[in-house]
Structures are given as C-alpha cells and as structure tokens.
Amino acid sequence: DTAVSQTPKYLVTQMGNDKSIKCEQNLGHDTMYWYKQDSKKFLKIMFSYNNKELIINETVPNRFSPKSPDKAHLNLHINSLELGDSAVYFCASNVRGRRQETQYFGPGTRLLVL
Amino acid sequence: DAKTTQPNSMESNEEEPVHLPCNHSTISGTDYIHWYRQLPSQGPEYVIHGLTSNVNNRMASLAIAEDRKSSTLILHRATLRDAAVYYCILRDNTGNQFYFGTGTSLTVIP
Numbered sequence: 001d002t003a004v005s006q007t008p009k010y011l012v013t014q015m016g017n018d019k020s021i022k023c024e025q026n027l028g029h030d031t032m033y034w035y036k037q038d039s040k041k042f043l044k045i046m047f048s049y050n051n052k053e054l055i056i057n058e059t060v061p062n063r064f065s066p067k068s069p070d071k072a073h074l075n076l077h078i079n080s081l082e083l084g085d086s087a088v089y090f091c092a093s094n095v096r097g098r099r100q101e102t103q104y105f106g107p108g109t110r111l112l113v114l
Numbered sequence: 115d116a117k118t119t120q121p122n123s124m125e126s127n128e129e130e131p132v133h134l135p136c137n138h139s140t141i142s143g144t145d146y147i148h149w150y151r152q153l154p155s156q157g158p159e160y161v162i163h164g165l166t167s168n169v170n171n172r173m174a175s176l177a178i179a180e181d182r183k184s185s186t187l188i189l190h191r192a193t194l195r196d197a198a199v200y201y202c203i204l205r206d207n208t209g210n211q212f213y214f215g216t217g218t219s220l221t222v223i224p
Contacts, residue, residue, distance in 0.1 A: 104160075105157030106157050107156060
C-alpha cells in the first residue's frame with residue numbers, strides 16, 4: 001500500500017485557473033508538508049501542518065492555500081495560476097518534532113501552467 | 115536558505131564504492147544530518163541519518179567528521195539503480211523543517 005499518495009500525478013492548466021492537489025498518508029503521522037521543486041530541481045518547503053494546524057508557512061504567495069480536513073490529508077489549493085507556478089509539488093509526512101524521524105514523500109504532482 | 119553544500123555531480127563505475135561529500139559548516143549542536151535520494155521522476159526517499167557517530171544500514175554508511183562540519187555518504191558498491199540525486203539535509207532543532215541543498219547528481223557507469 002502506498003504510504004503517501006498524491007492526486008493528480010499530472011496537471012496541465014491555463015493561466016488564471018484555480019486548481020487543487022490532494023495528498024493522503026496512511027502512516028498515522030501527525031505532520032504533513034508541501035514542497036515545491038522547481039525546474040532547477042531545488043526542493044523547498046512551502047507549508048507544514050500538524051494535526052490540522054498550520055505550523056510552517058514559508059514565503060509563499062497568498063494564492064496558495066493549504067487545507068487539512070484531518071491529520072491524514074493535506075490538500076493544496078492554488079488560485080489564479082501563473083506561469084511561474086509550473087513545478088513538481090511533493091507532499092510529505094512524518095511524526096512531529098523528532099529530528100531523527102524519517103520523512104516520507106509522495107510521488108509528486110507535475111503542474112504545468114500554459 | 116540551504117545549510118549544506120554538495121558537488122553538483124559525480125560519476126562512479128558500477129560495483130565500485132562511491133563517497134558523496136557534504137559540507138555543513140554552520141551546523142548546530144542539535145542538528146541531525148539526514149541523507150535522502152531522489153530517483154528520476156520520483157519523490158525523495160530516506161537513505162540514512164546520524165548525529166555524531168558513524169552509521170551503517172543496508173543502503174549505505176554515513177561518516178561524520180569529528181567537528182560535524184562535514185559528512186560523507188558511502189555507497190559500498192554502486193549499482194545502476196543508485197543513479198539519483200543525493201541530498202544532504204540538516205534537520206532543525208524543532209524537527210519540523212528540512213533544509214534541502216542542491217544535491218549531487220550521481221551517474222553510475224556500467
């Protein structure tokens with residue numbers, strides 16, 4: 001069974017549209033993350049949620065809004081998509097606050113904004 | 115914001131050992147050193163981690179310098195399936211953030 005899953009795997013859309021990416025983990029972890037990997041392959045954290053509560057919010061445009069309906073899900077909604085939003089978005093999870101804990105990543109969602 | 119520096123790329127012959135270096139001169143006393151790798155078109159996956167002592171697991175070994183300002187990931191026998199980008203990461207003292215660097219792209223030559 002997949003530990004961290006994301007849907008969709010690919011997303012192609014027009015500028016100005018609103019889209020959502022979903023993430024689910026079945027590991028019983030209480031902390032989930034969204035990362036963005038740009039064309040230069042640099043991986044940067046965007047958000048972190050713990051038990052449905054936002055604990056990290058890096059400098060990300062307000063057009064990006066994470067939503068956590070329960071601790072197993074963390075969805076990412078993006079309004080008014082721009083060309084620069086094209087990237088691979090990874091969801092991840094782990095147990096909170098333990099520096100030795102492994103972080104599990106999803107397979108990624110490849111977003112292309114035209 | 116990355117706190118680690120790694121060579122952009124390295125090559126290794128198949129079935130030979132590979133030493134992937136990482137510098138983290140600003141590491142704090144409580145930061146753990148983690149290594150992840152990202153195979154093509156996949157999400158990052160855990161390889162190994164350590165604090166002060168050298169560590170071994172079925173995938174690799176981690177050698178940590180005595181001053182902790184650098185570390186080396188050792189793949190004992192590289193296979194074609196080890197071709198990936200290897201990230202050296204520091205875990206901050208809250209445990210909530212991973213600082214990914216640019217990683218080292220490892221090419222394994224048959």
